[in-house]
Structures are given as C-alpha cells and as structure tokens.
Amino acid sequence: MSSIYLQALLSGIASGAVYGLIALGLSLQFGVMKIINFAHGSFLMMAMYVSYALATQAGLHPLVTAPLTAVALFVVGYACQRWLIDAIYRKEISREPIGVLIFTTGLWIFLDYGFLALVGPDSRSVDSPWANDVLVMGDLIFTYPQLAGLLVAAVITAALVAFLRYTRTGRAIRATGQDREAAGVLGIDSARVYQLSFAIGLGVLGVAGALLLPLYPANPFVGDIFGMRAFVIVVLGGIGSVAGAFWGGIIVGVLESVGSQLIPVTYAEALIFLLFLAVMYFRPSGLFGVENE
C-alpha cells in the first residue's frame, strides 16, 4: 500500500521536474521584462511538434532531438521578441505591459488553431523502444523518459542558475531585470538583453518539449494544459526565480500524482488551480520569496 504512494511521489517528482523546466523560460521572461507571455503553452506545443518531426522524419532518438529543438525554439524566440513584441513593449515600458499580454493572447490562439488547421486534431506520440523501457527497483518502476526528464531538467536548471550568476551576460540580464534604467546607464543594451532572455526562455522550452513528448502525446491544444500549469508553477516558485520554478514544478508534479491516488484525477486538476489562487492571494511573492529583488 505504502509503495503505491512512494511510487506516486517519485513519479510526481520526475514529471514535476519537466513541468519546472517548462515554467523556467516563462519565469525568466516575467522576471526580466515583467511581461506575461500567454503564448508560452503554444510554443511548448510547437516544440513538441518539432521534436516529433525530427524523431519520425529523420529517425532521431527522442533525446537527440532535444538540443536541435532547443536551437529551433531559440531562433523563434529571438525573432518573436525582435520583430513582434519589441515594438509593443517599448510603447508601455514604463507601466504594466498589458498590451503585450493581449498580443500574446492573440498569438496563443493563432498558433493553437493554426496547428489544428495544419496538422489536424490527432494526438501524436513517438514510437521508440527506449520510450517504453523501464527500470525496476524493488517495488518501484520508472520509465527511461521519466529518468531522463528528471536528470536533464536538473542539469539545465543548475546551468541556467550558474549562467545568470557568474557570467557577464547573465549578470547583465539580471541587472536589467532589477533596474532597466540603471543598467542602461552602465552601458547594457536592454533591447539585446530582452531578445536574449526571450530566446533563452524558448530554447529551454525546446528541451522541455522534447523531454515531454515521450511522456505525453502532442496535439494542437497540449499547450493549454501545460501552459496554465506553468503559470501556477511560476507563481508558486516566485516570479523571476529560476530555481523556484524547478521546486514549484516538483510541488505541482507531486500534488498531481499523489493527489490523483486520493481523489479523482479531474478533481486533482482543480486542486492545482485552487492552490494557485490561494498562493496568489496570500503570498504573491511565491512560496520561496523572490530571488531577484
């Protein structure tokens, strides 16, 4: 009996780490630019289709598609910030960028339904022997995609934390997030920082999409579920906190998998949103405080 809960706990941690990775880019964009990117889930959906195309058309191993998907999404993110969002963002840089929020809402609908028109509503999953292989440890069973997801998510989170803390570019990104004008006085080009943050955010999302595909089939609306969850995680972990996103992801993953052992799965979904509303109301700075400010 107790091993069921232990299994649920460990599986929750594994999928939660991938959720955290999904939320990481969102948190970075939110922290640096103070914008909410409602199209985040749609970009994840796009990443899953890129990974799917690489795995089925080019016959690549699901894990090998991860760096390639990351590069593709990095380019998409750079272009998106430079040619679409920047012009709207500049107009309202001194107040809350609600225009960007509405713009990305349009992008979200456009991408979701664009993919629906393009590839149809069917769910697609990668069919590789690796994706179905399991590791048995006593009573506990893990699939290889679960283990790979946990490991890669942890490594990328640690790498990004180190990048933001110790490199010149990383410090420029953090400085711009804290005080754009002061950073500008010190010679930091905020436009480039924003392009880079957006691109890094989507690059990380590309990896997350490739890790998620063996765990969850892709369809045009897959981003809606994980996108909303990413917002929950960002709020739980503290907006702008990269490490917070990782832990927030694990909380949501565990809540979902242990919760669905205790109550019907559909209620577990509502539980996640209720937690979100509660945190937003009682602790808007997140469960772990804010790292950046």
Add this chain to the structure above:
Amino acid sequence: MMSKHTLPAGARVALIAAVAAAPLLSDNQYLLSVAVITLLYAYLALSWNILGGIAGQLSLGHAAYFGLGAYTSTWLFVHLGLSPWLGMWAGAAVAVAASVVVGLSCLQLRGAYFALATIATAMVIKTLVENADSLLGGPRGMEVTLLRDAPLYFQHTRKEFYYAVALAFVCAAWFVNRQILRSRFGYYLAALRNDQEAALALGVPTTRYKLLAAMLSAGLTALGGTFYAQFVLYISPDKVLGPNLGVVIAVVCIIGGRGTLWGPVVGALLLLPGEELARTLSGGLVGVDMMLYGLLLMLVIRWEPRGLMAIFARWRERGRPAGAGAATVRAAEGSQ
C-alpha cells in the same frame, strides 16, 4: 470616451426600427442565426466592457459567469419547470454571488495577475461542473426540454423570436453602458483604470467600485448564458464554460475598442460575420475562424491598441477645422 450623438432623435428611432425589421427582408434562416449570434456577442462584449473596458480590469474568465447563467436557468427549467424568463434572474444572482467571491479575492491583484486569476477561477468552475454528473450531466451537458413554440418559456421555432430578444438585450446593455459612462460611477472607474494609486489618493474607494463593476458585468453576462441555452437548446461545459469563450468575449470588445460605448458593438459586427465568412471561404477547414481572432487581435494591438473606435474618432477629428471652438460649433450644427 463619451460618444457625442450627431444623429437627430427621429433618425435614431428610425435606425433601430430598421435594424429590428431587418429579418423581414429575407427568409434565410442561416443568415438569421448568424445575426442572432452576432447580437449575442455584441451583448456579451458590452457586458464585459463594464469590467474589462471602463474599469480596465482584464478578465479572461467571463465564460464562468456565462456558464453559471446557462446552467442555473436550464437546471431550474428542466427539473422544476420554471420559465427561463424567471430562471435567468436566478442565474444572474448566482453569477453576481460568484463575482463577489472572485472579486474579493482577486480584484486586489494587479493587471496580469488578475487576468491569470480569472482564467484559473473559470477552470475551477468548469472542472466542478464536469464532475457534477448526476446534477448537471457532467461533461455530456444538458438538453433544454423542447416545447417548440412557447415564447413564455423563452423558446420558439422561428429565429425571428431570438433576433428580437437579442436586439432588446443589446439595447439594454448599451443603455447600461451609456448610463455608467455618464455617471459619477463611470468617472471613478475611468480614474482607477488610468491610475489606481492616484484615484485612491483622491478618495475613490477603488476596490468597492471595481467590485460593483464586476457584479454588474457578471450578472449581465449570465443573462446572455440563459439566452444561449434557449437558442441552442443544449449546453455543455466545453460550449458554455470553455476557456475559448472567455477569451473571445474579451477579444470582441478589445478589437472594437475597450471602454467605449460603440466599440463592443463594432467588434461583434465585424468579427462574428467575419468568422462565418472565413469558415465558408476556407471550405470548413477547422480552426480558421479562431485563427482569424488571433490574427486580428495581434494586428489591432500592434497598430491600433485602443481598438477600431480610435480609427473612427480620428476620421471625425480630420473632418473638423482646427481649434476646439470650431469643432464644438460643428458638432452643435451637426446635431440639429
């Protein structure tokens, strides 16, 4: 901002009469149902405008109120035989109660957080309804008991009936919007939309007024939910509580012009027939209608963030000679 009428009263009455009589021109039931849906969305956008436009609180979860209205009146009708004409007020009451709960917990959140909280709340309500299998039919939804020609029970086989009711709904919501824009309440809302701290410092009780706007907006939206249930005669969580609906209601108003009197109507007149046209022209390709919404929303926010009404306002300005005095004279002349 406030719209100045340049049409004489007689012409206005004639215009409304012409719109009301429009269904007599054609017997095409398909066109008529497009017209009914267009009017419904104009009504919903006008309802949303009170909270999302005039008060500037970006709600993306109005589907929750729409669904609560539809489910309440339908349940009362199917199980207790209560006419939806009465049940719709119960639905509005439920939605207003829900908006108070949501408002007290979420309205203190700022812009983006508020938008997120409204989506999350709508998701919670949708999940609860989907799980209420025995009470509300769960994910399968509910069918409205068919009575055919029963106008006293908000039902008729002819679409002209729904057209007339929808037009009356739009006129009522437009009137409510106009009264708000002209009242002290409206000025308070505009003040807190433009600068909440400044409004608070000047003594405007911002949370109370935001809550009032939310209640009014939610109640009106719920009445639209009852209308939808009676028009389509079938409701399900996906149709009346889906996240798309909440976004579309907001998009119609934003594209037309947030916080303006005619913006919500203009948005609906453009988007709903446009959606229908896109669906026909693309040969029924699934998703094209929603792509259009997304694309137009991006274009409007990029080039005309205050909506299409801003373009009309500019045309009007251009037609006038420079100088405020001359403009006033022209406006006065125009209204005679």
